[in-house]
Amino acid sequence: MTQGGRRNSMFGRLLRHGFTDPDAAERLLASGELAPVRTDTLFLDALGATADPDLALVGLLRLVESLGEDAQALLDTLRAAKPLRDRLLGVLGASTALADHLARHPADWQALVTYESADLHPGVEEFEAALRGVDDPDALRVAYRRALLSIAARDVCGTSDVADTAAELADLATATLRAALALAESEAPEDAAACRLAVVGMGKAGGHELNYVSDVDVIYVAEPTDGTDEETALKAANRLAAHLMRICSDTTAEGTIWPVDANLRPEGRNGPLVRTLSSHLAYYQRWAKTWEFQALLKARPMAGDPALGFEYVDAVSPMVWQASERDNFVTDVQQMRRRVVASIPAAQVERELKLGPGGLRDVEFAVQLLQLVHGRSDVTLRSPTTLEALDALAAGGYVGRQDAAAMDAAYRFLRTMEHRIQLYQMRRTHLMPEAEADQRRLGRSLGYRSEPVTELHKAWRRHASAVRRLHEKLFYRPLLDAVAQLDAGEVRLSTQAARQRLEALGYADPAAALRHLEALASGVSRKAAIQRTLLPVLLGWFADSADPDAGLLAFRKVSDALGKTPWYLRLLRDEGAAAENLARVLSAGRFAPDLLLRAPEAVALLGDEGGLRPRSLRALTQETLAAVSRASDAEGAVVATRGVRRRELFRTAAGDLIGAYGTEGVAPQDPAESLDRVGDALTDLNAAALAGALRAAVRAQWGAELPTRFAVIGLGRFGGHEMSYGSDADVLFVHEPRDGVGEHEAGKAAFAVATEMRRLLQLPTADPPLVIDADLRPEGKSGALARSLDSYAAYYRRWSLVWESQALLRAEYVAGDEELAGRFMELIAPLRYPAGGLSEDSVREIRRLKARMESERLPRGADATTHTKLGRGGLTDVEWTVQLMQLRHAAEIPGLRTTRTRAALAAALEAGLVDETDAGILDEAWVLASRVRNAAMLVRGRPGDTFPSDSRELGAVGRYLGYEPGHVGEMLDDYRRVTRRARGVVDRLFYDTE
Structure with missing residues (x-):
């Protein structure tokens, strides 16, 4: 064969063996150091079996060069011993960091020679023997890496599975901590003599499931020795602990071992590094948060005084298994998980193996939560190791065996990915690498050879999806099994166990919840079967709300009303957003569910992509007037009108709630934009209702045409497009006699139609009433309910007061004769936009x-710091400040001629009447106070200007405002802070104080 033919043959062989750069590989194999194995087929096969043959070959060449004269002995051994060949090349093809170690310490390859059965799963004793005799930190670092070589070799060759590897890494960490503590004690024997120090492992180290590169979480406990006082002992223990941490964490020419992290101790990094046992217990009994007991689930003695370590674990263990009885148990666990997810940078979410949705932390949280719920009465569930605990949950009937097997497989796959990613450079990371070469090496290390990158991503997606799906099933499917007759083989909880799980998940009345589940899911009907499919995920969404019981009860009521409707359950099953939207709406408060229960068919809006977008005023008015025209009498017409209003109220409330909370993959909407949208929607649907009531009132007595032209003018929040869910409709009624109709007859007709509109809209029905408030008319309650345009002109010309000019700032046409309304607007323009502004007397009158x-209208006993309307820095403060600027300057500044508070404030800022800081403070306070009013109505189902006193209702308001559960105190503090700043601006701008 010619030289070129031989070259082409070698090139092809190298490609077939997985080399990505055959030319470079051939040059390396042709070098003098590796020439003896160049044509060895077994050797090339071993290289081709590694995760990265190119990397393995480079690592081998570096090792051979470092060995010098001893290289031949290595190569001869490799050619003769397949186990060693596979181990060494497997490590070199997976880890540049361990290749670096071998290049610096070439003799350490001999740590991989032994291949006896006793060597397969070494424990703490074997690792302690491997580290014995080290006399300085660098020697410990070298010995640690040498031991790590053997663990990695067993891992990449498949001799150890991922659980064995994680356990070996934890045992090596235990031995390393003991060796590091021995070094610290040898340098300070007087400290060692003064105290008993126990190092308690936490997290993955405590759970015997450590990563290659991970912080080793610990807690230090110390007691004085005989003859030593406590203060002296603690100081000595603190020095030993700090020295131990430096030995493990410092980086030298020999690299580092791993950081020792003591931040899980009481008070975290702000607390003392070392405490006595009694000090630990005092903290846990009085101050510890739920997550701290969750962390203690994995506590185990690792180094130091073993008796003290076990005494610590025995003392805290009962507290761990009582944690699920704490009032804030579910809130704390959910909040901790949310914080973890929220901490992931947006650019990394899709690459996260550990913290992201469907990642390792989802498995760990699911298992730990089930352990904490059921482990208080079942000691078999108390393993600190995730996979052992999952197996125990399946054996005990708390998780279906098939589900447990799928979760086990997903967890093993994800942990193996994490291990292999970290092994490459010995760096702490949980991210899928971005470079294709790195993904190829990772895929090959997991056994994917034909299309390693494609196969890797396919398997990852499959397992992540399984974790997300099983996460909900682990909690909620067994609850259905407790009340429904399901197929044999499904896991069954006892009634008591089901109640415990519901209680732990936040249901205040677990017995009632079980009754609802039984009613929904029992039986063999198609309806029950679909409910059993839906309920696990719905129960999860309910549990994630402020009031899970209310959500489940409302769902049962809606299902009872619509259960025989073929499209209802199909909508929830087949339209992914519909079920989540329904769960969010039903568990957010009373207002929206009450509306839905009066007309359950409105649930269809939740499955329509555009179903929650507010409809236009024109569309609403057309629909309302068409409904009125079909009715046989005025009462029937207004029933139809109020039906349209009820549906639109539900559409608006549901869209508001879902926009406030956000859904999976969708961030919550901007609060100010959402508030403006709600205000517009409520204004439009109420304007349409008034148009319908006006048409009904006219038809009932006059047929097609009223003897006088008639218009409805909105005032206050109605005219300003700033209505809340509980707002009355402030209006003025204006009319003008038609040709040939006398003033008296026209006045009687206008009064009659205005009165009839009010009566019709307030008829007692199940629908929310729309209260028409005409008290801002001339002369207030004592004045005529409806006036002619000429009468308004005469009154305003002679008697108008400054407060009426202020009220007219928000006047806007809402219903009736639009041309007449236009002339009314022309009439009042000089009053609300006075030429030359306000006189000083008028300014003083407004301030008075x-x-x-402020002194007379705040309700008795109300807290002025949290009353949204009349309180300090609330709605009235901001609105009167803005309106004073409008009255003074709108004649010269067109932008101020708006009925909307925020728009007027923005125009004042643009005109230089207020600076950016003050405008921002006022706007923030007004938006916040308005949102609190809306939230209170959505949650309680009745209007109010204060925060709810009930803790669950207060929590629901907090959720609407964007606060995590358990942060209502922060919410109230923030409200007081924002409104206090606003009041300071009001004092300066409105009252002219400095």
């Missing part, structure tokens, strides 16, 4: 009225 309002 405002001060009187």
